[in-house]
Amino acid sequence: DAKTTQPTSMDCAEGRAANLPCNHSTISGNEYVYWYRQIHSQGPQYIIHGLKNNETNEMASLIITEDRKSSTLILPHATLRDTAVYYCIVRFFNDMRFGAGTRLTVKP
Amino acid sequence: EAQVTQNPRYLITVTGKKLTVTCSQNMNHEYMSWYRQDPGLGLRQIYYSMNVEVTDKGDVPEGYKVSRKEKRNFPLILESPSPNQTSLYFCASSSLAVRANTDTQYFGPGTRLTVL
Numbered sequence: 001d002a003k004t005t006q007p008t009s010m011d012c013a014e015g016r017a018a019n020l021p022c023n024h025s026t027i028s029g030n031e032y033v034y035w036y037r038q039i040h041s042q043g044p045q046y047i048i049h050g051l052k053n054n055e056t057n058e059m060a061s062l063i064i065t066e067d068r069k070s071s072t073l074i075l076p077h078a079t080l081r082d083t084a085v086y087y088c089i090v091r092f093f094n095d096m097r098f099g100a101g102t103r104l105t106v107k108p
Numbered sequence: 109e110a111q112v113t114q115n116p117r118y119l120i121t122v123t124g125k126k127l128t129v130t131c132s133q134n135m136n137h138e139y140m141s142w143y144r145q146d147p148g149l150g151l152r153q154i155y156y157s158m159n160v161e162v163t164d165k166g167d168v169p170e171g172y173k174v175s176r177k178e179k180r181n182f183p184l185i186l187e188s189p190s191p192n193q194t195s196l197y198f199c200a201s202s203s204l205a206v207r208a209n210t211d212t213q214y215f216g217p218g219t220r221l222t223v224l
Contacts, residue, residue, distance in 0.1 A: 043217050046214070099150055
C-alpha cells in the first residue's frame with residue numbers, strides 16, 4: 001500500500017505557482033520523500049526528493065513540514081507542459097510504492 | 109545520454125504465445141525492476157534485481173519471469189501470456205549502494221502490451 005495521500009486532481013493557471021500537497025503521516029525517520037511525474041503514458045520522471053530540509057532544483061521546490069508528516073511540491077511558474085500526474089512517494093531504499101497521484105492540469 | 113530503453117514499445121499478441129520484453133540501461137546500475145501500470149491501480153512492481161544473477165518477486169509476479177545475466181539487461185518474459193496481462197509495462201534502474209535511498213530511479217519509455 002502507498003504510504004501517501006494526495007488529492008485526486010488540481011488545476012493551475014499557466015504562469016502561476018502550482019502547489020501540490022502530500023500527506024505521509026506514517027513516515028519513518030530514514031524514509032525519503034520523492035516526487036515523480038508522468039506525462040501521458042510516458043515513463044515516470046524524477047522531480048525532486050528530500051529527507052528533512054526543504055529542497056530546490058531547476059524544476060521545483062519541496063517543502064517538508066517539521067514533523068515530516070506532510071510535504072508540498074511547488075512548481076513556481078507552471079506551464080502547459082507541466083500537465084501530468086504527480087506522484088508523492090515515501091521511499092525506503094529501492095522500495096518505491098506509487099499511489100494514484102494528483103492529476104495536475106495547467107490551464108491557459 | 110543516460111537512459112533506459114525498452115523493446116518493443118508496442119506489442120499485440122495472442123494468448124499463450126511466449127514473448128519477451130527487453131530492457132537495457134547504460135548507467136552501470138545494479139538495481140533494475142519491472143512495473144506494470146493499469147488504470148486505477150497505479151504502478152505495481154513485478155520483479156526486481158539487486159545485481160547480476162539476483163532477482164526477487166515484487167508485488168505482482170504471477171505469470172512473469174525475469175533474468176539478469178548481464179548488468180545492463182533485464183528482460184521480462186511472459187511464458188504464456190493471458191488477456192489479464194494486457195497493460196503498460198515500465199522498466200526502471202538505479203544504483204544500489206549504501207546511499208540507495210537518495211539515488212534516482214530512471215524509467216524507460218514503456219511497452220504497451222495487448223494480449224488477445
